[in-house]
Amino acid sequence: MIFFSNIWRNEKSREIIVQIFVLLCIGWFLSWLISNVDANFKALGKDISFEFLFIPAGYDINQYLIDYNNRDSHLRAGIVGLLNTGLVAVFGIILATVLGISLGIIRLSKNWLASKIAYWYIEFTRNVPILLHILLWHGIIINTLPHPRKALNLGDVTFLSNRGFYIPKPLTENGIELVYLFFVIALIFSVLFFKYAKKKQDLTGVQYPVFWINFTVLISLPLIAFFISGMPISLEIPALKGFNFRGGMHMSPELAALTFALGIYTAAFIAEIVRAGILAVDKGQREAAEAIGLKSSKVMKLVILPQARRVIIPPLTSQYLNLTKNSSLAIAIGYMDLVATLGGISLNQTGREMETMVIVMLIYLSVSLSISAFMNWYNNKVKLVGR
Amino acid sequence: MSTEMYKPGSYPNLPPPPGTVGFYGWIKSNLFSSISNSLLTIISVVLVYYLIDGIIGWFFFDAVFDADSKIECRKIDNGACWAVITRRVGQFVYGFYPEAERWRIDISFLTMFIAFAPLLYPDLPKRKWLLWFSGIYPFFAFVLINGGFFGLAKIEYSLFGGFMLTVILGVTGIVCSLPIGILLALGRQSKLTVVRTLSVCFIEFMRGVPLITLLFVASSMLNYFMPPGTNFSILVRVIIMFTFFSAAYIAEVIRGGIQAIPKGQYEAADALGMNYWQTTRFITLPQALKISIPGIMNTFIGLYKDTTLVVVIGLLDPLGIGRAALADTKWNGLSTETYLFVALFFFVSCFAMSRYSLWLENKLNTEHK
Numbered sequence: 063m064i065f066f067s068n069i070w071r072n073e074k075s076r077e078i079i080v081q082i083f084v085l086l087c088i089g090w091f092l093s094w095l096i097s098n099v100d101a102n103f104k105a106l107g108k109d110i111s112f113e114f115l116f117i118p119a120g121y122d123i124n125q126y127l128i129d130y131n132n133r134d135s136h137l138r139a140g141i142v143g144l145l146n147t148g149l150v151a152v153f154g155i156i157l158a159t160v161l162g163i164s165l166g167i168i169r170l171s172k173n174w175l176a177s178k179i180a181y182w183y184i185e186f187t188r189n190v191p192i193l194l195h196i197l198l199w200h201g202i203i204i205n206t207l208p209h210p211r212k213a214l215n216l217g218d219v220t221f222l223s224n225r226g227f228y229i230p231k232p233l234t235e236n237g238i239e240l241v242y243l244f245f246v247i248a249l250i251f252s253v254l255f256f257k258y259a260k261k262k263q264d265l266t267g268v269q270y271p272v273f274w275i276n277f278t279v280l281i282s283l284p285l286i287a288f289f290i291s292g293m294p295i296s297l298e299i300p301a302l303k304g305f306n307f308r309g310g311m312h313m314s315p316e317l318a319a320l321t322f323a324l325g326i327y328t329a330a331f332i333a334e335i336v337r338a339g340i341l342a343v344d345k346g347q348r349e350a351a352e353a354i355g356l357k358s359s360k361v362m363k364l365v366i367l368p369q370a371r372r373v374i375i376p377p378l379t380s381q382y383l384n385l386t387k388n389s390s391l392a393i394a395i396g397y398m399d400l401v402a403t404l405g406g407i408s409l410n411q412t413g414r415e416m417e418t419m420v421i422v423m424l425i426y427l428s429v430s431l432s433i434s435a436f437m438n439w440y441n442n443k444v445k446l447v448g449r
Numbered sequence: 450m451s452t453e454m455y456k457p458g459s460y461p462n463l464p465p466p467p468g469t470v471g472f473y474g475w476i477k478s479n480l481f482s483s484i485s486n487s488l489l490t491i492i493s494v495v496l497v498y499y500l501i502d503g504i505i506g507w508f509f510f511d512a513v514f515d516a517d518s519k520i521e522c523r524k525i526d527n528g529a530c531w532a533v534i535t536r537r538v539g540q541f542v543y544g545f546y547p548e549a550e551r552w553r554i555d556i557s558f559l560t561m562f563i564a565f566a567p568l569l570y571p572d573l574p575k576r577k578w579l580l581w582f583s584g585i586y587p588f589f590a591f592v593l594i595n596g597g598f599f600g601l602a603k604i605e606y607s608l609f610g611g612f613m614l615t616v617i618l619g620v621t622g623i624v625c626s627l628p629i630g631i632l633l634a635l636g637r638q639s640k641l642t643v644v645r646t647l648s649v650c651f652i653e654f655m656r657g658v659p660l661i662t663l664l665f666v667a668s669s670m671l672n673y674f675m676p677p678g679t680n681f682s683i684l685v686r687v688i689i690m691f692t693f694f695s696a697a698y699i700a701e702v703i704r705g706g707i708q709a710i711p712k713g714q715y716e717a718a719d720a721l722g723m724n725y726w727q728t729t730r731f732i733t734l735p736q737a738l739k740i741s742i743p744g745i746m747n748t749f750i751g752l753y754k755d756t757t758l759v760v761v762i763g764l765l766d767p768l769g770i771g772r773a774a775l776a777d778t779k780w781n782g783l784s785t786e787t788y789l790f791v792a793l794f795f796f797v798s799c800f801a802m803s804r805y806s807l808w809l810e811n812k813l814n815t816e817h818k
Binding site for chain 2: 176198
């Protein structure tokens, strides 16, 4: 008895005993789950196999970035869905970032009225569930926008209707290579010039207007090439033919609703992150920068933003991640993303809940984990170095 | 400018210069301090004017509050057609809970505030007595809502719906996820490798997948993991998923709080001879929880908003009721009205929660201001 009591009183051995005990419990629990699955599957005559991925899916997807028809496999349907998830995530992230940063800055503005408007906008948006945003926007687009025949006409090139948005589509012709080439040259030039200007400033203190020079070069060189090669880009304008529009690029009501909803919802969170980040910079920093005579634009660019960035980037990344995960709610309005294709129709058609859900979850999990790995790396890189 | 000379010490108290205080001073410094600022003010005023002009009219003055169908609404006026809400308000609140039994929901909802008051307001008089009620409230509410005891009729879960379902899912999820979240956070900071690894795996998995996939698992797969023949209600399965999901997020928030505690606190606890559980109970958690209040409240609000996702697996929360109403040909196309109404409900409850969190944060703030 004394022997056992001694083992229990020794911290090291007690830790080992506790851990073994926990392991046994978990092991027992997992084996219990697996045996249940086994028994249930036997009773239903099911098995676990991923062969269903290679049989024809047999359903249509209304929007695809790579070629797809209903004779393609479930695997390809899943990839189409994954690409659709990516598409809406990219659109949503762009909208959310632009809107969110503007709102965050307006929220901090000295103008009382503008700041209050931004405040109430943020509060209204983020206190309403994202699913409601999606359904509301979808409802607005399909119920209140007119039919294609009476579509809202924006300058004869863009049309908004309840079947979606129609925007001009750029078409490339012969000679476009020259434009690409000049763009690459301009890009290389601006990178080199940036490095040169930085070196020069470090050595002598002379400052060049780097941003404006690079901006001009990046715009003008491709533009010159565009005119030299005889304007090889033309726009295909959507036109009403019969009951619907032909030509141009089509943005389905689902994609548009999802983009708006995700962008607007996430923007409210980003605005708060930006605001908190700027406020987190010590007041003395701004005062010191003003005291040495920096212009207010330089105070922002050289002193406030570099320090705020350290606070802003990690939560911003996790908002992007949330946006991507929230895009899985697309299933509620019938946008064919990863969850709606592989985890929705494929699941129902093949009856393989276990396999499809495992694949869908693993994909989301790997995206999340790789982004958090990136975030950790970034945090370490920008961490304040204590001296 | 006055050129009078004053003897030292006899300078009179002059009023502040005109235009820096009072109404005009406020307007000048807050709305028209510079040209760009004035421009912004004018744009904002125009924006607000159009918003009020367009929306208030549609909302109230041109709106129809009672009619038999959308077509009748449109005949009366061209604003919002709130009849779709007023005709089904009972469903929006109680779902399909039998009308004769709805008093049970009312009582449990009202007593919920009494049960929560001592937990939310630490200064409440007679708090100790009220806490007893908080302790028995879950059983009380379960008996009342679910029925099956004391002559109360048993109500099927499939009849639950509307805002009542949102509150049940939200409150149960919130109450259950906090303790699990605390345990997970402690597990993640534990010295024991096995415990730490398990906690990390669980947290990262839950945070890495969208909630909707977890709900799909709850609705279509969870029964496979149970012994054959077990069949427990979809409502319980969904609550389990919500709890785990939000516990993982809470764990991360609390971990942040634990890591923010200065090392000296632990050293002091060690020096006093406290063991792990004493340190956790008296040193770590009180400080960590205080720091993480905003994050915890945000997670709660997130969970509460996420309860709307149950509509995707076919439960009839307010969104589900709304969609059912819209599927009726009489009300077809009134989605804006329906969803705005539900949005208003969520806005009010979530805004109240975030205000409470701000209040608590200020109250517990012991830093020097």
